[in-house]
Amino acid sequence: MKYSLGLMLVIVVVGAIIGMYLPWYAMGISAAIIAYVLGMKTKGSFVIGFAAGFILWVLAAYYTALGHPSTLPSRMASLLPLKGQVSLLYVVTGIIGGLTTGLWVWAGARLRQK
Amino acid sequence: MNLVKKVFPLLITLCVTYVLSNSWGTIPPFGKFLSPFHGFWVNAEAPETGEPTDENLQIPGLQKPVKVVYDEMGIPHIFAENDHDLYLAQGYLTAKDRLWQMEFQTHFAGGRISEIVGDKGLASDQFQRRMGSVYGAEQSFEGMKADPQAKVALEAYSDGVNAYINSLDERNLPLEYKLLNYSPEPWSPIKSALFLKNMSFVLASGTDDLKMTNVLRQYGREVAEDLFPNYPFEESPIIPSGSPIDFKPVPIPASPKDFMGLGSAMKTPEKDPNIGSNNWAVSGNKTVSGMPILANDPHLTLSLPSIWYQVQLVAPGVNVYGSTMPGTPNVITGFNKDIAWGVTNVGSDVLDWYQVKFKDASKLEYWHGGQWKKTKLRIETFKIKGKKDFVDTVFFTHHGPVVYLSHEKAFKSNIPVGHALRWIAHEKSQELTTFYKLNRAKNYADYTEALTYYSAPAQNFVFASNEGDIALWVNGKFPLKSKLQGKYLMDGTDPAADWQGFIPQAHNPHVKNPVRGFVSSANQFSTDPAYPYYLGWQYAPSERGRRINERLTAMSKITIDSLRGLQNDNYNIRARKLLPLLLAQVDSKDKALDELKRWNLQNSAESVGATIFETWVLTLQSFLWDDEFDSDEKVPMNRPAMDRTIHLVEHEGAARWWDNVKTKNKKETMRDIISGSFQAALDTLKKHHGPLGAEWAWHKQKETGVRHLIPGMDALSRLHIPVGGGGSIVNATTTRTGPSWRFIVELSKKGTPKGFGIYPGGQSGNPGSAHYDDLIDTWAKGELKPLLYLDQPTQSSNRIRKKLTLSVQ
Numbered sequence: 001m002k003y004s005l006g007l008m009l010v011i012v013v014v015g016a017i018i019g020m021y022l023p024w025y026a027m028g029i030s031a032a033i034i035a036y037v038l039g040m041k042t043k044g045s046f047v048i049g050f051a052a053g054f055i056l057w058v059l060a061a062y063y064t065a066l067g068h069p070s071t072l073p074s075r076m077a078s079l080l081p082l083k084g085q086v087s088l089l090y091v092v093t094g095i096i097g098g099l100t101t102g103l104w105v106w107a108g109a110r111l112r113q114k
Numbered sequence: 115m116n117l118v119k120k121v122f123p124l125l126i127t128l129c130v131t132y133v134l135s136n137s138w139g140t141i142p143p144f145g146k147f148l149s150p151f152h153g154f155w156v157n158a159e160a161p162e163t164g165e166p167t168d169e170n171l172q173i174p175g176l177q178k179p180v181k182v183v184y185d186e187m188g189i190p191h192i193f194a195e196n197d198h199d200l201y202l203a204q205g206y207l208t209a210k211d212r213l214w215q216m217e218f219q220t221h222f223a224g225g226r227i228s229e230i231v232g233d234k235g236l237a238s239d240q241f242q243r244r245m246g247s248v249y250g251a252e253q254s255f256e257g258m259k260a261d262p263q264a265k266v267a268l269e270a271y272s273d274g275v276n277a278y279i280n281s282l283d284e285r286n287l288p289l290e291y292k293l294l295n296y297s298p299e300p301w302s303p304i305k306s307a308l309f310l311k312n313m314s315f316v317l318a319s320g321t322d323d324l325k326m327t328n329v330l331r332q333y334g335r336e337v338a339e340d341l342f343p344n345y346p347f348e349e350s351p352i353i354p355s356g357s358p359i360d361f362k363p364v365p366i367p368a369s370p371k372d373f374m375g376l377g378s379a380m381k382t383p384e385k386d387p388n389i390g391s392n393n394w395a396v397s398g399n400k401t402v403s404g405m406p407i408l409a410n411d412p413h414l415t416l417s418l419p420s421i422w423y424q425v426q427l428v429a430p431g432v433n434v435y436g437s438t439m440p441g442t443p444n445v446i447t448g449f450n451k452d453i454a455w456g457v458t459n460v461g462s463d464v465l466d467w468y469q470v471k472f473k474d475a476s477k478l479e480y481w482h483g484g485q486w487k488k489t490k491l492r493i494e495t496f497k498i499k500g501k502k503d504f505v506d507t508v509f510f511t512h513h514g515p516v517v518y519l520s521h522e523k524a525f526k527s528n529i530p531v532g533h534a535l536r537w538i539a540h541e542k543s544q545e546l547t548t549f550y551k552l553n554r555a556k557n558y559a560d561y562t563e564a565l566t567y568y569s570a571p572a573q574n575f576v577f578a579s580n581e582g583d584i585a586l587w588v589n590g591k592f593p594l595k596s597k598l599q600g601k602y603l604m605d606g607t608d609p610a611a612d613w614q615g616f617i618p619q620a621h622n623p624h625v626k627n628p629v630r631g632f633v634s635s636a637n638q639f640s641t642d643p644a645y646p647y648y649l650g651w652q653y654a655p656s657e658r659g660r661r662i663n664e665r666l667t668a669m670s671k672i673t674i675d676s677l678r679g680l681q682n683d684n685y686n687i688r689a690r691k692l693l694p695l696l697l698a699q700v701d702s703k704d705k706a707l708d709e710l711k712r713w714n715l716q717n718s719a720e721s722v723g724a725t726i727f728e729t730w731v732l733t734l735q736s737f738l739w740d741d742e743f744d745s746d747e748k749v750p751m752n753r754p755a756m757d758r759t760i761h762l763v764e765h766e767g768a769a770r771w772w773d774n775v776k777t778k779n780k781k782e783t784m785r786d787i788i789s790g791s792f793q794a795a796l797d798t799l800k801k802h803h804g805p806l807g808a809e810w811a812w813h814k815q816k817e818t819g820v821r822h823l824i825p826g827m828d829a830l831s832r833l834h835i836p837v838g839g840g841g842s843i844v845n846a847t848t849t850r851t852g853p854s855w856r857f858i859v860e861l862s863k864k865g866t867p868k869g870f871g872i873y874p875g876g877q878s879g880n881p882g883s884a885h886y887d888d889l890i891d892t893w894a895k896g897e898l899k900p901l902l903y904l905d906q907p908t909q910s911s912n913r914i915r916k917k918l919t920l921s922v923q
Contacts, residue, residue, distance in 0.1 A: 019151035023284065025131050027151075032127075060150035068158035072289075072882035076154050079829035093148045093155075100134065100145060103127040110123045 004048050010034055011052035011101065016060065027056070028100045032108030045109035046102040053101025054094040061093050137295035146284075147292055154882070157289045161884035162915045169916065172923040174280075175202055175273045181907035182207065184916040187899060188877035188885035191426040193907040200429040201267040201443045203920055205274025208423055209301075212440040212879040213278060214288040215419040217298050218823060220305040220441060223312035224248055225496070230294055232499040241525035243494045244508055244517045245319070247311055250539045254569075255307040257542040261567075264546040268303040271443040275301035289881055290824065309441035310546070314539035316414070317459045318571035322652065323467050324530040325752035327377040327603040329743070332751065335372070341771075344598065344651040345643055346757040348691075350660040352574060352588060352635040353623045355642045361621045363646035369596040370611035375469050375603040376532070378749050390654045391458035392681070392844060392853075393576040394634035394662060395584040397627065401672045406578035407860045409677045410447055410456025411853035413846045416820040418831060418887060420875030422446075422855045426904065427553065434553040435869060435903050437855045440879075444549035447855070449867050452556045453579045454859040458635045460572035460588055463595075463650035464538035466613070467530050468513045468606030477509050477519070483609040487512065513606065514540055527750045534606055536613055538591055543569035558583045558626065565589045566619050574635035580861040586633035588623040588640040591616055597648045617647050632666045635659070636844075655756060657842035661687045665844075674858050674870055681856050682896035683844040684717040688756065689727050695763045696730070699788040706796050706806050717812055717845075719838040724812040728840060729799055734791040735759060741776045756842075763788070812838055818847050820874050820890060830881045835874075837894050845896075856898060869901035 011034055015027040031049055034040075040048070065073055073086045082088040134145030147153040173180075178195040180203045185191065190207045194200035209216060221227055225242035227235035242248075259265050279298050291297060330338045393410040401407050414421055422437035427445060436448015447456045472489075473479040479486040490510040495503055509516045513534040518524045520532030544567040551564035561577050565587050568575075572590025577583070593600075593613040604611040623640045625633055637654035664687075665680055693710070700707065706726055713723025736744075738759060743751040754762075762769055763784070772784045782790075803809040813836040822830035839845035839852070846852060857871035874893040878885035892899060902913055 019149070024146050024149040024152040025135060027149075028127070028131060032124075057148070057150055061155050064150055064155045065158060068160040068882070070158040070160070070882045070884065072154060072158045075829045075881055079827070081829075093150065096134065096144055096148045097150075100127075100131060103123070103130055107124040107127040111120060113120065 035108030049105025050102030054098035057097025419879030
């Protein structure tokens with residue numbers, strides 16, 4: 001459990017740094033590299049990656065929105081369309097972040113597997 | 115473990131990542147778009163609060179530092195040390211707020227929307243280019259470059275826009291690029307020309323010639339001329355009747371022979387007829403202050419980001435405030451210390467069609483003046499997102515492009531196939547020089563000199579100066595025509611039907627300091643029939659013009675606020691005349707009739723009477739004319755104007771037109787049609803809004819909205835705005851069009867001019883900014899904001915929110 005939480009934390013921190021400087025998919029690739037280098041087990045790897053990606057994307061989105069209060073999230077929640085529900089917009093953002101990170105962690109873990 | 119099993123997850127992951135990185139149809143690239151580090155989240159801007167902040171930006175290309183002060187509306191006040199830096203900063207700062215809009219609108223104008231949206235944009239793109247939009251922009255660009263000052267402005271502006279584009283990366287692209295998944299391309303001066311040419315498309319591309327020829331073919335010349343008269347029954351022309359003519363007219367060309375033409379075209383939806391504008395200036399002897407006051411409100415399609423971008427431009431020799439069009443340098447309408455000017459559109463006929471006779475299917479030669487002449491070919495290449503390029507050949511006669519060949523389907527119902535287009539927008543022109551000079555004009559002489567450079571779209575330039583002058587020039591390049599030339603489709607083989615030169619600019623209709631103490635325009639007839647030249651047979655309906663002139667005649671002790679009241683005037687002058695005539699023909703026990711009889715003739719937001727009247731009038735027009743003029747969708751015809759209908763109701767109760775020719779064995783009377791249309795209007799209203807009551811409020815029927823430029827983008831639009839007005843009302847707010855920039859300026863002898871203004875939007879084009887739509891509520895209330903006119907960047911004001919220094923890199 002502790003190991004999983006530690007992995008998640010590494011993926012989140014590295015992802016945040018990578019996210020600020022490189023294209024969006026680089027966050028996923030970095031997570032794959034972490035999984036590969038640390039030799040993560042394939043089993044459970046997707047879940048760990050998903051959780052890390054979900055947390056990273058939701059926290060980062062929330063932090064940005066907090067620092068820059070605007071009607072943009074609610075406009076986007078109408079556009080996507082999520083009936084203007086900003087909370088759902090965070091969930092969808094988290095799912096996309098979780099899905100990509102989860103997949104990349106899974107791919108990285110499987111590549112290392114003997 | 116085998117290799118396939120090992121890399122299988124990687125392959126899936128790559129596929130998913132690819133899918134999330136790209137847009138699919140209208141679906142944005144979800145991964146990129148939702149990423150909190152790259153996507154829309156990054157576009158949120160915090161509103162500025164508290165103490166003004168200081169920022170410094172390095173801009174390549176500047177010669178000296180430029181000081182910029184932003185006020186509480188986000189309007190930049192730019193102080194530069196020379197013209198070059200002034201326009202470079204204007205380009206940079208406009209792009210900073212409006213880049214996506216600037217590029218999208220010029221892409222639209224240049225027929226390049228399919229590069230963004232794929233082949234569903236192709237028909238519109240092809241139409242733009244076949245109409246010669248790019249050809250016209252190239253022509254006018256040549257003209258602009260001929261003036262060294264305009265050239266500096268144009269090129270510096272372009273450098274400024276590019277400096278901003280080059281400062282962008284994937285993260286800080288404007289929202290719409292992220293949504294549609296593309297990136298800006300470099301700006302170039304010709305894009306400014308494309309933008310200006312597009313104004314001719316918006317304002318001077320209306321054409322009824324085909325529909326008039328269809329009427330002519332169906333009913334003959336006598337009926338066509340009777341139902342579509344060449345001057346309205348009720349009018350109050352822009353140049354007051356009896357104004358002196360201070361020039362000796364040149365001879366008018368002989369009329370070409372009558373020509374019937376082939377007519378006809380396919381029917382498709384058309385553009386909104388409600389685009390028009392109001393402007394006026396009152397002389398000092400009618401105002402409280404003793405100084406002239408000028409007011410203007412151009413009516414355009416209401417859109418977000420806003421059509422206009424406010425700015426103050428200050429450099430040696432210029433200190434001007436006003437509205438600019440994102441994409442072009444200079445202020446378009448506004449004021450400086452000495453003068454103020456505004457514009458409304460002139461509805462003159464500057465677009466004609468010539469039926470072409472090609473020699474053979476190759477279309478390389480056409481018949482004109484008794485000989486075969488060679489067509490010119492222009493190749494247009496369309497890049498289409500996700501598809502191969504499409505190459506199109508456009509055939510030009512000496513008139514202009516053959517917009518659609520006779521076997522093709524026109525993009526709009528009013529565009530004839532098999533005809534060449536002669537259009538003022540294809541002429542070489544120097545509009546930028548006009549605005550450059552107006553920005554710096556000090557008096558009436560400077561203003562008239564500036565106007566000599568202007569071609570299209572023709573505008574009523576209203577003017578006031580602190581020397582006490584007021585004036586109005588109906589200005590543009592007008593073809594010198596024989597009477598009614600171009601009312602119908604013309605014969606492309608007959609040289610007598612060609613345009614025979616232009617009316618000398620000094621002979622354009624104009625008036626200075628008229629006895630009545632004011633000048634005004636609202637798109638109505640430029641002059642009465644005494645004017646020696648023919649400009650066109652059809653202008654916007656006269657109601658707004660008549661109401662404004664009626665009010666300005668009656669008003670005295672005028673103030674900025676009383677003119678603000680006039681801009682918001684909701685009085686229905688059409689109903690004043692028509693309603694009693696209609697009510698005399700109706701017996702009904704419906705309570706709606708009592709409501710209508712009680713109506714105060716104001717098209718106010720909550721008015722129920724306005725809803726009933728406006729719906730009834732529309733239904734009546736349809737009941738009266740559609741049986742004869744809208745019976746075959748392959749033969750679109752013009753419908754007689756409201757002015758003609760009113761005359762029919764008042765004087766021609768037994769006219770043949772009252773009978774509905776579609777009902778056999780029955781002859782309807784005027785009474786049948788008027789009371790029938792009343793009942794039908796009520797039925798429609800009940801169906802939409804339930805029983806008579808507050809739900810019938812005019813604003814709920816009219817549903818004014820300010821919509822984002824991307825169709826259907828409701829989340830970025832402001833809909834259901836509770837405002838009154840209407841198409842024939844001074845407050846000309848309709849469902850999709852309205853006053854796009856209301857402003858009023860009182861000039862001052864020595865001090866600072868007092869300017870007030872508002873537009874339905876905001877300075878920023880970013881939906882994540884508080885300035886995206888923060889002016890809409892003030893606009894909807896009919897209020898104006900005081901405009902901050904500064905002399906120095908160091909001047910203190912509690913309205914300053916941000917200071918920016920653009921420094922040399």
